[in-house]
Amino acid sequence: MKLELSLLLLCVLLCAGLASAQREKETGGANNGKETLLELLPSLRQQDAIAREWAREREHTILPALMRLHGVDAWVLSMREYNEDPAFWPLVSRTTTFAARRRTLKAFAFNKTSGNSEDAFVSRTFVDNTPQVWADFNSFLTQFDPSVLTINIDASGNNFADGLHAGEHELLVSQLPWLYWLRLRRVPILATQFIATRPDSMLPYFKKLMRVAHAIIREGFSTDVIIPGVTTTEDLSWFFRDRIQSLNLTTWFHPSVDIQRYDKAANTTRTLSGIIEVGDFIWTDFGVTFMGMNTDTQHVGYVLREHEADVPLGFKLGLTEHSNVIQDILLKEINLNRTGNEVLKITLDEMARRNISGTVYCHPIGDYGHSAGSLIGMTNLQDGVPVLGDLPIFPNMWYSIELQANVPIPEWGGGIVNFRQEEDVYIDSHGVARWVNGRQSKIHLIGNVDRVSGDSIPDLFDDAAFVNFEKKKMDKKVQMEKMIIQD
Numbered sequence: 001m002k003l004e005l006s007l008l009l010l011c012v013l014l015c016a017g018l019a020s021a022q023r024e025k026e027t028g029g030a031n032n033g034k035e036t037l038l039e040l041l042p043s044l045r046q047q048d049a050i051a052r053e054w055a056r057e058r059e060h061t062i063l064p065a066l067m068r069l070h071g072v073d074a075w076v077l078s079m080r081e082y083n084e085d086p087a088f089w090p091l092v093s094r095t096t097t098f099a100a101r102r103r104t105l106k107a108f109a110f111n112k113t114s115g116n117s118e119d120a121f122v123s124r125t126f127v128d129n130t131p132q133v134w135a136d137f138n139s140f141l142t143q144f145d146p147s148v149l150t151i152n153i154d155a156s157g158n159n160f161a162d163g164l165h166a167g168e169h170e171l172l173v174s175q176l177p178w179l180y181w182l183r184l185r186r187v188p189i190l191a192t193q194f195i196a197t198r199p200d201s202m203l204p205y206f207k208k209l210m211r212v213a214h215a216i217i218r219e220g221f222s223t224d225v226i227i228p229g230v231t232t233t234e235d236l237s238w239f240f241r242d243r244i245q246s247l248n249l250t251t252w253f254h255p256s257v258d259i260q261r262y263d264k265a266a267n268t269t270r271t272l273s274g275i276i277e278v279g280d281f282i283w284t285d286f287g288v289t290f291m292g293m294n295t296d297t298q299h300v301g302y303v304l305r306e307h308e309a310d311v312p313l314g315f316k317l318g319l320t321e322h323s324n325v326i327q328d329i330l331l332k333e334i335n336l337n338r339t340g341n342e343v344l345k346i347t348l349d350e351m352a353r354r355n356i357s358g359t360v361y362c363h364p365i366g367d368y369g370h371s372a373g374s375l376i377g378m379t380n381l382q383d384g385v386p387v388l389g390d391l392p393i394f395p396n397m398w399y400s401i402e403l404q405a406n407v408p409i410p411e412w413g414g415g416i417v418n419f420r421q422e423e424d425v426y427i428d429s430h431g432v433a434r435w436v437n438g439r440q441s442k443i444h445l446i447g448n449v450d451r452v453s454g455d456s457i458p459d460l461f462d463d464a465a466f467v468n469f470e471k472k473k474m475d476k477k478v479q480m481e482k483m484i485i486q487d
């Protein structure tokens, strides 16, 4: 069964490869062997085939395992069009499913006479706009006779486990055989972990998407886009939005951009929006959405002054000795035996021990930008997050490692600058967290060194050209530094 699925997926991928090879032949290999966008991100039709496979794996492999883990005999999602349960979307391909139609019931149970075998799991979908839908569902219940029927209601504050709407709940109960009134249960961790758990086969696509997200930031944080004294933070936000649209991606939030700037006369550092000037420390919070996956990244950059070839040392150390260190602590301390609140406390204690000032607010990411699972702090909750922070870290989930460090910068009169960083990780089945596509450990430099003897920024998806470009930038930086020393 699983082999068949993998073969199908392999075929989808191979066929895509063959099709693009064919295209290259037809265009006389115009791409010079570069990875094109079409190869990086599949066509709509391929996306649908791949996403259906993911939905199948989640429904038929991940879900039965989680139902057994949490002792759930049967689970029902009941909803109407445009009023979907958050647990509905992992069960479908978003490329071709845009809403649950009419009244949709998704019912899952085990056939007790098949014991623990794989065929014991049964799933049914009932779609109708007449009372027949309840007759069908009740006949499903009679066939499998579950001792407990789980419904998605949660009044403790877990939004992902509360997808059964109030009116729908009333109707469902009124239609059930009375025997089942006593069997209804709430098991909030089931919907939560089901939404949180990522199939392994998604990861390669998430990695590609993250490369694209990082490449777009790299492009935005360059003099191709920023003209100091002219370009505003607002212009840069809209550049990011237009770039997302031009690549046929979407997003789940409007990108933020701001500036931290030192006023030497007043000896103060301020955070502001408006025209970007030389000497500014700039920041963005940027994410993209594709095939039902979301990314979330925060990077920082520095706009070089005339004759400056590098960011002042205080900023480099702010990143590598402060915010990068908080990231390292979090990656080390995240593990399956801990709740988000435990990871938060251990991380903040370790930061205090190392004299690093900052705050931590990591969230799960996946089907939703702020997705299901345990929170590791929130900006306003550094003593622990009620309910969501008490969930355990699950295996096979993705997190946005989000935080900020407060760093005094000697070059700015010792004033505090915020180093806000965010990068996504995947957590494997053993609970080990790894970066999806690395993390920022160098500040993006805007101006002087990012234009190399007339070269414009290379193609977004051509990694080799980017490496070459970065090398030229480094050479130019060294040359400039020599000149500055001679001055």
Ligand SMILES: *[C@@H]1O[C@H](CO)[C@@H](O)[C@H](O)[C@H]1NC(C)=O
Pocket (backbone or CB within 6 Å): 111, 112, 113, 114, 143, 144
């Ligand atoms: C349950 O499984 C048994 C044995 O595999 C099968 O004979 C029976 O038809 C199944 N019951 C239902 C309701 O599907």
Ligand SMILES: *[C@@H]1O[C@H](CO)[C@@H](O)[C@H](O)[C@H]1NC(C)=O
Pocket (backbone or CB within 6 Å): 037, 038, 246, 247, 248
């Ligand atoms: C975006 O989609 C349009 C319409 O399908 C297509 O013509 C265009 O090439 C796509 N752009 C990219 C960058 O893939």
Ligand SMILES: *[C@@H]1O[C@H](CO)[C@@H](O)[C@H](O)[C@H]1NC(C)=O
Pocket (backbone or CB within 6 Å): 335, 336, 337, 430, 431
């Ligand atoms: C979790 O705890 C168990 C039992 O204490 C231990 O065997 C296991 O190694 C721990 N797992 C991790 C990821 O720390």
Ligand SMILES: *[C@@H]1O[C@H](CO)[C@@H](O)[C@H](O)[C@H]1NC(C)=O
Pocket (backbone or CB within 6 Å): 355, 408
């Ligand atoms: C801790 O950090 C503060 C501010 O960054 C600094 O003034 C102080 O000297 C540091 N203390 C130690 C023990 O390193």
Ligand SMILES: *[C@@H]1O[C@H](CO)[C@@H](O)[C@H](O)[C@H]1NC(C)=O
Pocket (backbone or CB within 6 Å): 267, 413, 414, 415, 416
């Ligand atoms: C500038 O302000 C910082 C606090 O933000 C202070 O520590 C420092 O002494 C001030 N420097 C001058 C020259 O006033």
